Amino acid sequence: MEDFNCYLPVKVIFGNGKLSELGHYAKNYGSKAFLAIDPYMDKIGLGDKVVDLLKKSSIETFKYSNIEPNPVCFMVDKAAKIAKEEGVEVVIGIGGGSTLDFAKGVAIITTNPGKSWDYTERTDHEIHRPNDKTLPILTIPTTAGTGSEVTLYSVLNNPTIKEKSTIFSDKIFPKVTIVDPELMYSMPPRLTALTGIDALSHAIESYININANLYSSMLAIESIKLVAQYLPAAVANGKNKEAREKMAWASTLAGMAISHVGTVLPHALGQPVSGLCDAPHGGTIACCLTRVIEFSFTADFNRFANIAEAIDSSAIKSLSLREKAAKSAELVQRLLKDVNSEVTFGDFGLREDDIDKVTNIALKAYYMDINNNPKLVTKEDIQKLYKECL
Ligand SMILES: [Fe+2]
Known part of the structure; x- marks a missing residue:
């Protein structure tokens, strides 16, 4: 048999209706959360529902839904500035790959120096590496495709140069993901x-x-x-x-x-x-x-x-x-x-x-x-x- 390594430090909670358990898991990581939520999911009421859920576990939430498909690195930096001012301790991402990757970027930049683009893996700049202070991340996917809910990747878009690049760090492995298939019913x-x-x-x-x-x-x-x-x-x-x-x-x-x-x-x-x-x-x-x-x-x-x-x-x-x-x-x-x-x-x-x-x-x-x-x-x-x- 061949030698190999495997490492997946993400707690996976899978099942219909499991979103209701979010507060139970999130409270282990802090009492103030930054909630990055897909704007459509927020519009149909999921954002307010999650804020209420977290409140029941004594977690105060700052909700943020200004997130575009192919998340823009500059918007991550802006959101992280707000997260810092708000004193958040944990970041929760609810949405498709763009939203989850956005949340990961915010978790880095809130507590690490520099801009999110500095952390992307490219040959044309010196790559910054996130430190241990990176905020804990919880992910809840609402599409079935990205896999970002369990990965160490965050793909960001830089519209100035029209290029996308990937942050790649085990510091952004989510602590917990709740994979609730019921949240995917609204996908066209x-x-x-x-x-x-x-x-x-x-x-x-x-x-x-x-x-x-x-x-x-x-x-x-x-x-x-x-x-x-x-x-x-x-x-x-x-x-x-x-x-x-x-x-x-x-x-x-x-x-x-x-x-x-x-x-x-x-x-x-x-x-x-x-x-x-x-x-x-x-x-x-x-x-x-x-x-x-x-x-x-x-x-x-x-x-x-x-x-x-x-x-x-x-x-x-x-x-x-x-x-x-x-x-x-x-x-x-x-x-x-x-x-x-x-x-x-x-x-x-x-x-x-x-x-x-x-x-x-x-x-x-x-x-x-x-x-x-x-x-x-x-x-x-x-x-x-x-x-x-x-
Ligand atoms: Fe992909």
Whole structure:
């Protein structure tokens, strides 16, 4: 058996209605909370409900919902300034990946020096590292895709240079996450589909990652099976209880997997486009996931054949190992079609003239994802892949 490490210091509370237990867990971390909440979820009344819940556990709350998709680093800095003035002791994030990543940024900057962008992983600046004073974070996802509820990542957007970058630190592992599938019922079909594809991609990218180990692979392959089986049903009927539950769990599993080994080429290609074109994260992943699988599958027939098997074992029964591996791309594409998510980078506004720019951003801010891809990737490969997915 191979040697490996696993580390996931996040208490996961999973189940319908579990939001009601938030106060019980939050009171262990302080009596004044900064609540970062998705503006839509706040508008439909969840923010006030949570403030009341926390009050019952004697926690005073500062509610903040001025959070955009692709959270802006400068807004994180502004919010952290308020959090500092308010004397908050714990940060709670309720929403999709953008809100949870925003909350993590606030937890850092409230008690650490500098600006949030200084902490992102890039080759063009000296990277600041969060210290032990980083505020404790609790996360409550309202989409099934990001996995941010259990990860050590926070992706921030810098609109001045139109680039996104990732903070990467075990200081921002949430202390507790409450994964309550009932909170995901309000997601419309398009959001359900694109966030679900993000979860699928986390699972696939961690599974094919050169750092994949026994633990991350176990989480990833289960997640792939669940997404293949339940995402179409969750998109077709958002009130399908079983589909929402299984997708919530699939997303959390995939988040646990990327926490251990990270993502690879689809995220390296998608993130620069998301930053440049202000495009939805899951959408940019859907643009290139299949093409990256086609490009990479020859590096490890076994792994890619296992992906095909997890998506639809009946479709690969009589095929050779190589054919099974090749089939994984086709099965992913079929799933994208089933959930109306066959998109291109061009659909989100990327032009051929932008390809050099996004390639350079990928090399500067996503070099770890590129280095972890199972097949070696050159700058020319990245340009070619962008062109093919345009
Ligand atoms: Fe992602």
